[in-house]
Amino acid sequence: MSNKSVNAPLFLGVDGGGTKCRACLSDARGTRLGVGNSGPANANQALQQAKDNIVLAAKDALKDAGLPPSLLGELVVGLGLAGVNLPSVHRAMTEWEHPFASLHVATDLHIACLGAHGRDEGAVIIIGTGSCGYARVDGQEVMLGGHGFPLGDKASGAWMGLEVVKAVLLAHDGLGPDTALRPAVEAAVQVNGVALAEKMAKGSPRDYAQFAPMIFTAADQGDALARRILIEGAEYISALARKLLERKPGRLSILGGAAEPMRPWLDADVVAQLSVPEGTPEEGAALLARLNSELPKTGDPAAG
Amino acid sequence: MSNKSVNAPLFLGVDGGGTKCRACLSDARGTRLGVGNSGPANANQALQQAKDNIVLAAKDALKDAGLPPSLLGELVVGLGLAGVNLPSVHRAMTEWEHPFASLHVATDLHIACLGAHGRDEGAVIIIGTGSCGYARVDGQEVMLGGHGFPLGDKASGAWMGLEVVKAVLLAHDGLGPDTALRPAVEAAVQVNGVALAEKMAKGSPRDYAQFAPMIFTAADQGDALARRILIEGAEYISALARKLLERKPGRLSILGGAAEPMRPWLDADVVAQLSVPEGTPEEGAALLARLNSELPKTGDPAAG
Numbered sequence: 001m002s003n004k005s006v007n008a009p010l011f012l013g014v015d016g017g018g019t020k021c022r023a024c025l026s027d028a029r030g031t032r033l034g035v036g037n038s039g040p041a042n043a044n045q046a047l048q049q050a051k052d053n054i055v056l057a058a059k060d061a062l063k064d065a066g067l068p069p070s071l072l073g074e075l076v077v078g079l080g081l082a083g084v085n086l087p088s089v090h091r092a093m094t095e096w097e098h099p100f101a102s103l104h105v106a107t108d109l110h111i112a113c114l115g116a117h118g119r120d121e122g123a124v125i126i127i128g129t130g131s132c133g134y135a136r137v138d139g140q141e142v143m144l145g146g147h148g149f150p151l152g153d154k155a156s157g158a159w160m161g162l163e164v165v166k167a168v169l170l171a172h173d174g175l176g177p178d179t180a181l182r183p184a185v186e187a188a189v190q191v192n193g194v195a196l197a198e199k200m201a202k203g204s205p206r207d208y209a210q211f212a213p214m215i216f217t218a219a220d221q222g223d224a225l226a227r228r229i230l231i232e233g234a235e236y237i238s239a240l241a242r243k244l245l246e247r248k249p250g251r252l253s254i255l256g257g258a259a260e261p262m263r264p265w266l267d268a269d270v271v272a273q274l275s276v277p278e279g280t281p282e283e284g285a286a287l288l289a290r291l292n293s294e295l296p297k298t299g300d301p302a303a304g
Numbered sequence: 305m306s307n308k309s310v311n312a313p314l315f316l317g318v319d320g321g322g323t324k325c326r327a328c329l330s331d332a333r334g335t336r337l338g339v340g341n342s343g344p345a346n347a348n349q350a351l352q353q354a355k356d357n358i359v360l361a362a363k364d365a366l367k368d369a370g371l372p373p374s375l376l377g378e379l380v381v382g383l384g385l386a387g388v389n390l391p392s393v394h395r396a397m398t399e400w401e402h403p404f405a406s407l408h409v410a411t412d413l414h415i416a417c418l419g420a421h422g423r424d425e426g427a428v429i430i431i432g433t434g435s436c437g438y439a440r441v442d443g444q445e446v447m448l449g450g451h452g453f454p455l456g457d458k459a460s461g462a463w464m465g466l467e468v469v470k471a472v473l474l475a476h477d478g479l480g481p482d483t484a485l486r487p488a489v490e491a492a493v494q495v496n497g498v499a500l501a502e503k504m505a506k507g508s509p510r511d512y513a514q515f516a517p518m519i520f521t522a523a524d525q526g527d528a529l530a531r532r533i534l535i536e537g538a539e540y541i542s543a544l545a546r547k548l549l550e551r552k553p554g555r556l557s558i559l560g561g562a563a564e565p566m567r568p569w570l571d572a573d574v575v576a577q578l579s580v581p582e583g584t585p586e587e588g589a590a591l592l593a594r595l596n597s598e599l600p601k602t603g604d605p606a607a608g
């Protein structure tokens with residue numbers, strides 16, 4: 001080994017997401033040594049690319065820490081990955097001949113929860129392009145909501161965007177009240193009326209979520225449609241929060257791009273019970289690695 | 305010609321739909337001689353299949369009338385085709401070296417309106433897998449609604465089905481009121497909870513529309529969710545009807561698989577202004593052919 005000065009073992013946390021991977025490297029005492037980034041890790045749709053980007057993020061974090069890529073084999077890795085609850089993705093990950101010392105995989109929700117609370121117990125609600133609730137208490141986990149676009153993910157950016165586009169099209173036909181969001185949406189996609197419907201017909205959740213920021217702005221300016229959408233979305237998030245709090249998770253944090261703007265719309269009794277997140281999902285993934293390395297090796301099939 | 309006894313010219317109407325073609329053959333006096341069927345005519349997605357099925361439906365109608373396929377070249381054909389308002393589909397149809405005497409193409413809405421009223425003026429609302437409004441007055445046409453799934457097509461079978469699945473998933477998480485439709489939907493697709501979300505995630509409008517009949521049944525039995533969905537859908541259809549009636553179309557008919565069950569949910573003032581449809585879309589297409597053949601040939605590029 002070329003770097004005797006590093007406190008082995010090294011723990012790497014990776015948040016493998018649909019648009020990018022984020023990694024953070026820490027030593028045995030939890031001291032952060034470096035961070036790394038790479039491209040998407042969508043193991044369900046592009047497995048090899050996902051593996052490549054996980055390794056790239058690890059190398060990037062080693063480089064950021066001033067350490068050589070030859071230390072990959074020394075890393076105890078925690079990885080959070082959306083879709084790892086699918087049997088096919090789980091199998092692909094356990095069968096992966098990865099270049100690390102060991103690899104411990106959990107869902108993206110689990111590492112987000114670990115990161116937010118700095119321990120393996122608590123609850124999170126994520127409000128970004130999608131939405132979802134998660135709690136982990138006494139090693140038992142529950143996932144609520146999610147279900148994807150356009151079926152579920154209520155209060156998410158994609159849900160809000162779809163509600164807006166539907167309302168703009170009704171207004172265009174004179175079959176719904178007009179809204180300040182109509183010119184805003186039409187300007188954002190450079191089309192209006194039937195062309196808006198054509199443009200958004202095959203739209204991805206991300207395409208719809210682009211309208212979320214303008215909904216918060218319009219609501220602040222008193223637009224009735226924007227307020228109706230946010231009130232309905234916030235009602236759902238408040239109900240989701242109460243459902244998670246029933247499990248007595250100790251702490252509940254709301255994460256994701258729409259978490260902060262949604263906060264003023266939530267019921268006061270819910271807001272009073274929210275905890276500020278302590279760390280990021282990739283820090284949660286590093287904690288997953290540390291917690292797993294402390295377990296006895298026997299009976300931990302993922303450590304092999 | 306082998307059949308001198310037939311009153312030439314022969315008029316064929318074809319309703320070219322996404323799941324099947326229906327054809328009807330009539331003589332110059334409008335007497336029905338035969339009907340025909342064939343497979344889908346989705347000119348936007350499968351142009352050659354669409355052309356083949358239009359010709360097959362024509363041959364089937366000739367056969368039903370006891371006439372030989374060699375008479376194809378004698379047919380003055382009216383064709384209604386979804387998507388023909390798209391420039392690419394329109395061009396493909398005008399460039400088609402079809403085997404008929406002449407071919408006159410219009411939108412599916414236009415032939416439905418022609419068929420429902422037996423003349424080239426009136427309005428229709430179609431409530432099937434999708435939904436849409438159409439009026440034609442003084443040669444000017446307007447289309448309202450539509451916009452496709454999941455953006456528009458409010459009150460359609462697909463819209464109703466999506467609303468139900470969303471509500472069943474909320475009920476499953478304890479985040480929405482329970483409904484008699486939950487066991488009905490779960491039994492229909494043989495899964496529940498998260499598996500229902502997975503199964504419906506990539507569902508087509510038709511997949512969602514399968515739930516529409518059970519919504520009408522549940523509403524009759526007093527289910528609150530089913531009633532809420534039908535009330536919201538019917539409000540939209542009533543508003544759409546009033547918007548079309550503003551144009552003074554003379555007659556307004558509601559067509560499609562959900563038209564009859566939706567009728568009791570519509571506002572009374574709207575129901576009072578509805579006309580019973582006189583004929584089918586394929587009869588409307590045959591009328592299109594007759595009306596076009598009466599026009600002077602000059603200035604009618606489609607007749608060439």
